[in-house]
Amino acid sequence: MLDTNLLPYAFICLTSFFTLTNPLGTMPVFLTMTSGMDEGERARIVKRATILSFITIVVFTLAGQILFKFFGISTNGFRIAAGIIILKIGYDMLQAKFTHTNLREEEIKTYAEDISITPLAIPLLCGPGGIANGIMLMDEATTWIKKLILVGSIAVIYIITYYILRASTRLVKIIGETGNNVMMRLMGLILMVIAVECFFSGLKPIVVSMIEAAN
16 A cells, blocks of 8 residues: 655655755855856866765765764764854855966866865755755655655755756856856855854754753
8 A cells, every 4th residue: 555645755855855955045156166167167066066965965864873873973063063164165255265267277177176075065065954854854764665755855856956056157157257256245144144053053952951961
């Protein structure tokens, strides 16, 4: 007999991962960090970032609790670390340090590999929220069908993310250099706000548990 909970479960998987991956919100960040690069280099960055994000989140989804326990890592600690990373990225963008039109040709490949890992793949496309969501949904996946739905949903979301980010490169010709600089500073400010929220969402439970333990 077919499980009547499969459709609602699939819907939750798709909507929650799309919201947490937030490709539309990542799009302006991607554009500002890849200004001055050609279409081929941007395509390689998007491909590398989405594949790495998919692999990372699937690994944590399937074995997250084991890995966290093995290394003694908590989700809250992961949120704090991600908040610090995002804060640094946002500050650099606010100071226009992500203007890369002056990069030498031999530096572009190394730089592209760096940003495809951090910050694009981790923590923007695959952040602590997405990892925690994957672990939580895996706990609810009591059958193999649900586990396949979960992994399939993650794959679908990252395929959609890939095409959204690839399409965003066409905006570079429209917004121009001035628009790019304005967008960079604006997104830098927004990223810093997100970083503060992420940092304190991880810090608050730790502080509360310490207070409760002291009492």
